[in-house]
Amino acid sequence: MDPTSPVDVWIMNVLKKHNLRALEKQLLGLETALPKARMEAEAEATKAQDIQQRLDELKKATQVDTGDASRIKELNAQIKKEEEALKELHSQTVDLEKKASAIQAQIEGAGGDKLKKQRTRVSNMRKDIDDAEADVTRKGVQAKAGVKAVDRLKKEITKDAKETEKIETDLSKSDAEVKAMEEEALGVMQRVQEAGASLDTKREELEEVRMELEAINKTRKEENAKVSKWTAEVESLCAKLVQVTGQEGWTVSAEELEGKKADDCFYRVTILEAEMEKMAPDMDAIAEYRSKETDFNSRVGELESVTAERDEARKTYESLRKKRLDEFMAGFNIVSLKLKEMYQMITLGGDAELELVDSLDPFSEGIVFSVRPPKKSWKNISNLSGGEKTLSSLSLVFALHHYKPTPLYVMDEIDAALDFKNVSIVGHYIKERTRNAQFIIISLRNNMFELADRLVGIYKTDNTTKTVTINPAEFAMPAPEVPSADADQDMEQEPAVVAPVGAVAVA
Numbered sequence: 001m002d003p004t005s006p007v008d009v010w011i012m013n014v015l016k017k018h019n020l021r022a023l024e025k026q027l028l029g030l031e032t033a034l035p036k037a038r039m040e041a042e043a044e045a046t047k048a049q050d051i052q053q054r055l056d057e058l059k060k061a062t063q064v065d066t067g068d069a070s071r072i073k074e075l076n077a078q079i080k081k082e083e084e085a086l087k088e089l090h091s092q093t094v095d096l097e098k099k100a101s102a103i104q105a106q107i108e109g110a111g112g113d114k115l116k117k118q119r120t121r122v123s124n125m126r127k128d129i130d131d132a133e134a135d136v137t138r139k140g141v142q143a144k145a146g147v148k149a150v151d152r153l154k155k156e157i158t159k160d161a162k163e164t165e166k167i168e169t170d171l172s173k174s175d176a177e178v179k180a181m182e183e184e185a186l187g188v189m190q191r192v193q194e195a196g197a198s199l200d201t202k203r204e205e206l207e208e209v210r211m212e213l214e215a216i217n218k219t220r221k222e223e224n225a226k227v228s229k230w231t232a233e234v235e236s237l238c239a240k241l242v243q244v245t246g247q248e249g250w251t252v253s254a255e256e257l258e259g260k261k262a263d264d265c266f267y268r269v270t271i272l273e274a275e276m277e278k279m280a281p282d283m284d285a286i287a288e289y290r291s292k293e294t295d296f297n298s299r300v301g302e303l304e305s306v307t308a309e310r311d312e313a314r315k316t317y318e319s320l321r322k323k324r325l326d327e328f329m330a331g332f333n334i335v336s337l338k339l340k341e342m343y344q345m346i347t348l349g350g351d352a353e354l355e356l357v358d359s360l361d362p363f364s365e366g367i368v369f370s371v372r373p374p375k376k377s378w379k380n381i382s383n384l385s386g387g388e389k390t391l392s393s394l395s396l397v398f399a400l401h402h403y404k405p406t407p408l409y410v411m412d413e414i415d416a417a418l419d420f421k422n423v424s425i426v427g428h429y430i431k432e433r434t435r436n437a438q439f440i441i442i443s444l445r446n447n448m449f450e451l452a453d454r455l456v457g458i459y460k461t462d463n464t465t466k467t468v469t470i471n472p473a474e475f476a477m478p479a480p481e482v483p484s485a486d487a488d489q490d491m492e493q494e495p496a497v498v499a500p501v502g503a504v505a506v507a
Contacts, residue, residue, distance in 0.1 A: 023103050030100045037096065041089045048082045051075060057446065328362065331403055338399035346391050346425055349374040369396070386417035394426060401434060410440045415448050427451045 055075055336354045343352035351372040357365035369381045371392045381392050394414065401409075415423045427448045430439050443449050450472060457468045 027100060027103045030096055030103070034093065034096055034100065037089060037093045041086060041093060044082055044086045044089065048079055048086065051079055051082070055079075325362070332356075332362070332367075334403050335396075335399045338402045339395055342395040342398045342402075343371065343392065346395055346422070346429070347374050348425075352392060352395060387419070387422065390414060390417050391422060391426075398429065398434070401437065405436050408438050408440070412442045413444065414441065415443055415445045418445075420447060423447050 055072065058072075332354065339352055339354060343350050353370055355368045355370060356362045357368060369392070370378050371381055371384060371388065372378045373384070373388050381389060384392065397409075415426065418426065423445050424447050428451065430441075431451045441448065441452070449455055452472060455470050455472055457470070459466055459468070
């Protein structure tokens with residue numbers, strides 16, 4: 001058979017396409033497996049680095065004994081195994097990369113320029129398809145929105161129709177009520193006309209009565225005017241007598257006037273007026289004295305009320321001031337005693353105390369915090385080292401927590417300046433003695449965060465910061481059995497907790 005026949009050429013093209021598709025599938029599989037293998041290799045390398053760092057910390061923090069030495073040997077063997085696995089993964093990765101490069105070269109050589117053009121055309125067609133799908137999706141959303149708008153308009157039309165029917169019903173009721181009111185108004189008009197006829201007659205009678213009443217009122221007004229005139233004159237005279245004598249009761253009753261003549265009374269009044277003119281008294285002085293006396297009495301009353309308010313406010317102020325001082329001194333004494341106890345417990349022999357600068361007025365000058373570290377002299381807290389300041393501050397915080405507990409504490413690397421022993425003491429105190437509060441502690445010390453109820457680890461991969469939360473209790477290993485007297489002294493001892501370096505401990 002001629003190898004250049006069209007059938008052979010077609011078969012060869014089909015085989016090339018088939019091989020090309022198989023190679024493309026194989027290349028996709030390798031491209032998927034390659035990042036996975038890289039991630040596994042990086043994870044193994046990170047794990048090996050963490051184990052090495054953990055090993056270095058254990059060597060520095062603890063004294064190596066026979067059991068720990070065996071544990072270190074085991075860890076070293078595990079590190080070697082992980083390094084061998086890492087090398088194997090690296091070799092596999094290199095082989096996969098070589099295979100992927102070879103397959104890519106075969107694919108590019110098999111298709112040539114024609115395949116590249118077809119790929120470009122396929123990518124353009126995919127892009128057009130994606131644009132068309134996006135356009136279809138957008139049109140579908142617009143169509144749904146239009147359907148919703150039509151439904152809403154239909155509901156509004158139905159609602160308007162119901163309201164129109166209701167308005168028509170109310171209008172018909174109103175028409176019936178208007179007709180009834182018109183009929184009632186006609187009846188009222190007839191009654192008004194009948195009442196108008198009788199009103200005219202009554203009006204004439206009322207006019208006659210009114211004229212008689214006006215005449216009577218005129219006479220009464222004249223008599224009342226005379227009475228008012230003489231009453232005013234009598235009152236003015238009585239007022240003058242009161243001003244002159246300062247006494248009241250000068251009005252004379254009708255019984256007292258019986259048997260006396262008016263001429264004698266007028267003569268007596270004339271004589272008294274002449275004597276008063278000779279005396280020439282200052283009548284305005286009496287009125288001025290009385291006004292001043294009234295003003296003085298009002299000012300005295302105001303002074304007494306203001307003085308009473310001042311005394312009451314002063315009494316309240318003094319009581320509140322005394323209450324504040326008593327409560328402060330009670331709390332100060334409790335905190336001072338607890339501070340001494342806390343500092344002695346944390347430092348195993350130190351001493352601390354709070355002193356008032358002014359014991360008579362503690363709110364004016366403040367408080368002095370003095371500390372005596374173990375085997376040292378008394379110092380002010382400002383003259384202490386970093387670790388001593390940390391222990392003093394934590395003692396004060398724990399003392400305040402004992403006096404008035406706070407539900408939540410956030411502490412940022414409080415153990416940075418502490419050694420291994422003090423970190424363990426502070427961590428166990430927070431774990432055991434402060435169960436009525438929640439502590440969020442940012443720490444890089446394993447003997448601090450291993451005691452946490454929850455660990456939030458923070459790490460960075462692919463230029464991205466991520467977090468992971470774990471429960472240390474799930475990673476705790478069972479306590480080792482107590483060896484007998486004849487047991488091997490080289491028995492390995494497992495650690496109680498396994499936790500990553502660098503974590504946020506939540507107790």
